[in-house]
Amino acid sequence: MSGLTGVSRAVAVTRRPGLPYPLTLALCVALLGGAVTAGIAAGSISLPADQVWGILLHRVHPALAEPVWSPVRETIVMNVRLPRVLLCGVIGAGLSVCGMALQALVRNPLADPMLLGVSSGASVGAVSVMVFGLTFLGPFSLPVAAFAGALAALVAVYLLARSGGRMTTVRLVLAGVAMAEVLSAVASFLVVTSDDPHRTQSAVRWMLGGLAGTTWTMVWVPAAAVLAGTAVLLGVSRPLNLLLAGEEAAASLGLDVHRFRASLFVLVAMVIGTVVAVSGSIGFVGLIMPHVVRLLVGADHRRALPATALLGAAFLIMADLVARTLITPEEVPVGIITALVGGPFFLWLMRRRS
Template identity: 70%
Template structure:
């Protein structure tokens, strides 16, 4: 237990440091100490006097802080979804991208961006992404089951095939839209990115990820039972089919909300659960909070790299997560004997 709390404390310190750098660094650098003075001035103006240009206040509070908070939120959400899905299907390669959830959510979101669908008002993008992700997950799950059982090979093949088809559908929608501005926006969004984030777009994913993580923590015992196998879980009183269905809907909802605000970002939900299990084991009651912290740290750091490595230009963060996460995950696969 001492090791567990040491890991949590270390990740909290790392999150604090990475978040500070994420707010401080960019095309216009702000000293880290001044970042916290600006934030303290916003919280308690009487304690800290404003001796900095107004533009720095705008950069820190209006531009970079919501972006960093969104990065932490999306990273945490993708990580806990990946950990839950890997337990639900008992496959260490499962994550929202591999199982087609991200691609399905992308199709729904691209439809809204390209076609201008506003059926649900300001929540149209999130609603469409959720429905697309849920349909994709249900299709993959149905294709993977053979004779009432699901095999690893069928699951991976079904997920990869479905993801490829849906990605092609999203690309077709962009190419045939006939609206260059909307098509460019949709293409940029599909590569993943946190640019243009404001405070108004932060509360929905933050509430969704927090509530979803709490729900998943409440099901930690059932997730642990599934690790022992479907038969063992059913023998211990778990309605496996119903439980899987409910958590599939939850993961699709979380993924849809996150994809709606950040685009499709890969490898976070695939890689972070493996690192978590290396650090604290597979008990979901302890692993889920660590996975959330790891995901938040990783995506904030990836976004910082994406907007500083060739500044003032910006690389889509989905490209950075793939370039960093791909080789790291291959190393983990060989270390864990998965390949």
């Protein structure tokens, strides 16, 4: 009975008064559409919003829009800005849903791929490939190395944070921050000791997080990983909800907590590793978006995960827009923009939790 009571309590806190869920989801879709439009339209050559959508519709089917624009503008939209905006959306959605999953798995609202050292672990793996020129798996070398680093970091933080079979917020945050700092130092050491200036410069810019030079070939693998990962997380929404009631209550209802947690750690590491391999380390997206979504729709993962993916995609598209237009013609790494937003949010969250 105690397990059922705990689950009932957990389900109760997932319900939030406010807008109906379909309307909230529609607003998230509209926000994402506005972010995509702004991301494609803004730049050194500004494009009207109607022309942006005209070009996109014309590519879908020529009869949908009359081509009244120059070929140069169509090239800018289709080959330069659209792949970058889509990759931003994919990365933002992936980081957000992984952040929400981690917060449920470790039952800690401060959990985040960056704060738990997952992004730093992926960075060590990816930087090792870039600095040493490792190509043991061809084009898959970078994603595989990033995945291995992310998984190793996540498992290490989890083991360090547990004491006597229990895990507290303080131990988790301290273990995550310590692991992130150590792994960031390792990545920096690999960079500064490299004797190839070109690889060093590429690694440094990559570590700051950025999406300059995005091409269509860079979009498909992260998109497939994020879509697959999000679909799996939606499929296990009920076990994720059960964890809100605690490990004992979830186990009493038939959930193998340790096996479930281990399998989802691998899934999260796969998604984060694939994303970090193309974007570099981008922090705080996985911390901010889950909390915003819980305020809007509650903590039920069946409802929260789709909204988190949509808002995360819109947020990173807008952050990237700021990054490339703030000091034109120079471009600020998008990881700096998300840190400037996420840092104060994290401090507010810690103060609110205390």
